[in-house]
Amino acid sequence: MAYFCDLKRMENKIKTFSKFGDAGHGGITRYALSKEDEMARDEFVKRMTAIGAKIEVDDLANMYATIEGSDPKAKRIVMGSHCDSVKNGGNYDGILGVMSAMEVLETVVEKKIPHKHPLTAMIWTNEEGSLYPPAIMTSGMVVYDYLPDNIKPSVEYNKMMASVNVLDGKTTYKEALSKFKYVGPKSNRLSRDKYVCNFETHIEQGPILEDAGNEIGVVDCVLGMFNYRLEFHGQTTHAGTFPMNKRRDALYAASLALIELHKKVDELGHPELVYTTGEIVCHPDVHTCVPDYVNFSLDVRHEDPKVLAKVLSIVKSFDGKEFAKCTCKVVPMWNRDTVYWDKNLVKFVKESCEELGVKHQYIHSGAGHDAQFVSYMLPTTMVFVQSKKGLSHCEEEYSDPKHCMLGASVMLNAVLKADKYYE
Amino acid sequence: MAYFCDLKRMENKIKTFSKFGDAGHGGITRYALSKEDEMARDEFVKRMTAIGAKIEVDDLANMYATIEGSDPKAKRIVMGSHCDSVKNGGNYDGILGVMSAMEVLETVVEKKIPHKHPLTAMIWTNEEGSLYPPAIMTSGMVVYDYLPDNIKPSVEYNKMMASVNVLDGKTTYKEALSKFKYVGPKSNRLSRDKYVCNFETHIEQGPILEDAGNEIGVVDCVLGMFNYRLEFHGQTTHAGTFPMNKRRDALYAASLALIELHKKVDELGHPELVYTTGEIVCHPDVHTCVPDYVNFSLDVRHEDPKVLAKVLSIVKSFDGKEFAKCTCKVVPMWNRDTVYWDKNLVKFVKESCEELGVKHQYIHSGAGHDAQFVSYMLPTTMVFVQSKKGLSHCEEEYSDPKHCMLGASVMLNAVLKADKYYE
DSSP states (O other): OOOOOOHHHHHHHHHHHTTTTBOSSSOBOOOTTSHHHHHHHHHHHHHHHHTTOEEEEOTTOOEEEEEOOSOTTOOEEEEEEEOOOOTTBOSSTTHHHHHHHHHHHHHHHHTTOOOSSOEEEEEESOSSOSSSSSSSHHHHHHTGGGSOTTTHHHHHHHHHHTTSOOTTSSOOHHHHHHTOSOOOOGGGSOOTTTEEEEEEEEEOOSSHHHHHTOSEEEEEEEOEEEEEEEEEEOOOOBTTTSOGGGOOOHHHHHHHHHHHHHHHHHHTOOTTOEEEOOOEEEESOOTTBOOSEEEEEEEEEESOHHHHHHHHHHHHTTTTOEETTEEEEEEEEEEEOOEEOOHHHHHHHHHHHHHHTOOEEEEEEOSOOHHHHHTTTSOEEEEEEOOGGGOOSSTTOOOOHHHHHHHHHHHHHHHHHHHHHOO | OOOOOOHHHHHHHHHHHTTTTBOSSSOBOOOTTSHHHHHHHHHHHHHHHHTTOEEEEOTTOOEEEEEOOSOTTOOEEEEEEEOOOOTTBOSSTTHHHHHHHHHHHHHHHHTTOOOSSOEEEEEESOSSOSSSSSSSHHHHHHTGGGSOTTTHHHHHHHHHHTTSOOTTSSOOHHHHHHTOSOOOOGGGSOOTTTEEEEEEEEEOOSSHHHHHTOSEEEEEEEOEEEEEEEEEEOOOOBTTTSOGGGOOOHHHHHHHHHHHHHHHHHHTOOTTOEEEOOOEEEESOOTTBOOSEEEEEEEEEESOHHHHHHHHHHHHHTTTOEETTEEEEEEEEEEEOOEEOOHHHHHHHHHHHHHHTOOEEEEEEOSOOHHHHHTTTSOEEEEEEOOGGGOOSSTTOOOOHHHHHHHHHHHHHHHHHHHHHOO
16 A cells, blocks of 8 residues: 655645745755754654654754654664755755654554554754865764775865864854753764654755656766866966066966867767866956966766776866866866665665556666765665756746655655565 | 166165065065055165155055155156065066066166155055955056046046955955055146156066077067956866766867867967967866866957957857857956057157166067056156066066166256256
8 A cells, every 4th residue: 555645734834834944035055053953953853752653863963753653673664864955055956855754653643544664754964064164074974984095084084074173163063062051962863773764855956857757766876976186386467567479377277178178078978978167266356467276176977987997087187187278187076986876676676666656767876975875785776856947056947836745745655655564 | 977776775675565465485575555655665764765755645555755856847757666466476577667667766866866746656556456356556646637538437447446455355455455554646747737647667577588598678668468268168067977979068078179179379479479368267166077167268469459458359259159068148347449648758868878878679568567657647758677487477487686776877967857847
């Protein structure tokens, strides 16, 4: 038997949570450990307590609301995502996964759906890392002991960053944590002792489902990626006094390199490959000075490590190369391998879509999520909900409430299948 | 008879003034109206008082040190430049013109050189506009009534900006002025009633003199210029989830436009033309987001308005054009016509070079200077001193002390010619 969640209740949650950090023009700014974050957690506690869930918090402010199952010895099935946002972000990224988990628990309680395992709705802290970079901070720290050796250093970096004064210039993540309303003992952290598997529902953040006319994505993996910086060193001179033929203009050099990079990567002919230069630094960045230093970011993602390797060899071929008399330096930042979800859980999500009559397809996750870290500790999978126009990390971000309800429904039925599958 | 200034005294001034704002690695940071600015002015007062000059200050903190001439009715001949710097600037830009004016007065007093007109060494306040933009602020305000109508609006902007909280986020130029040690009555301002002509010595800030083996430049004009911003509007999407063929990446678009602009402008084939993109704005400037907005500056300079017009028509042809599915918008910022110096004064500088046996050439000024505003009020000209490697607005900025002394000597002899020429 397949169960649907409640559209009106889901709509009500979307409307309510959109108030916590409302920026006044459609979206929200809700930084981790902020007053707005606290308001969202108050609402989480209020609604989960109302259905009889037990609330726990760990030492990193991750929150857990649990309803008991029929087997007192069974481990918990957890569903969750984050409730923090980027600056002027949307009302769905992250929080939809929390609301979907809440909706699953509410539906189970309301419809008295039998289940063996305790079910937990969870909030991860500081996934966006907007005020306290880097992103996906606490899930990495929680699962640290289970990470492969090549990933541990990046999480060591997360730990280090948690103690560093960052964007607001005065508060560290640890200091903000010490003043936050919801902090508990480390023993409450997600663990293999207490939990059996993990689900995360999230908006797609891309246009693939909408373009294909599908409501829900059955996610099979998080794409592998690498992240580099390309630096260009020139010479600052005065814009009015220095002849063109003697200039070493680092911004012009960077532009030439970016265009050449696009040309060479596009020639590889992989339509599923995505690569992005989103950030640029220019020094001294004064309109009357020829720039002497520019660097830009390069983020490249694809499922197949062989394709990534081909792109990487193009990127590396730029190292030491001259553009407009400026030398390019290629600096590696980080990379990750493609993370495949648990095959059984993916199958449960697929079957649930079929049983509910939801229009669906397999899809990769191009973005990173807390689930990708949790997958090293527990069997994990994700459910994607269609994003309007594929827009995300902006105030135009939107998902149809019906699709949001269907996402929660798919997760509910997949959880019930997992409930039967695991001891 | 031709007079030389004193090399040792000039070296001593360079060494002393380089201390006021010493950034510890060769250059200085000496913002207008700062403690460091005050120290430089204390030194100016000390040295000028020592030779019997009378010190005056106007309401904008511009300072005047005057020695009397033999004719009590004659108007003053003024020489000056600024003593503020950019951040981590050099020890010559601006302050060399002040030190050269001091050196002229010191030489005249020491050698008891006969002269009819009073001679004034002057400091202009806030030429760089580093802390209180825009640049060349107070000279524009002083000569306002003499400006042609097409230039007045930009100076109105200067006046408005003087009352606005700017870079340091809390102090306006006017507030800083109210707390500054050296402020006097408005009646002390430079005026046609009291002054007859104006000289400014400055470093070249380009490599032309050095490349030609010349010590001194006989400046004939300040190049005409125009300044535009090119804006590109795209769509922010997630770096990992949004297919390449649907993207509207504003940074990629801006790079394509910049390269095309360079190509088309270079095809005009004017080797003396200089154009610069020194500043770029990228939004949201996050490595995981496709940029939705980029703008960059474009600064174009040439003596001939017909050449500027040709470049401008290329720039304007970009307005409304699509680059990588992003629309380019061309926004005019400001422009100025080529300002020619007074022909007699230019001739006096040229003759002085010849009489002193200084290696020299005619040269245009690519950079703007206080002299360009003063030229609307008084006959004006400039003397350029060779810059090592053409570097300026950076700590590597350097001019040979001998060349600095020769610059002052050329100005001295040109001033003496003007002393004879004017009533």
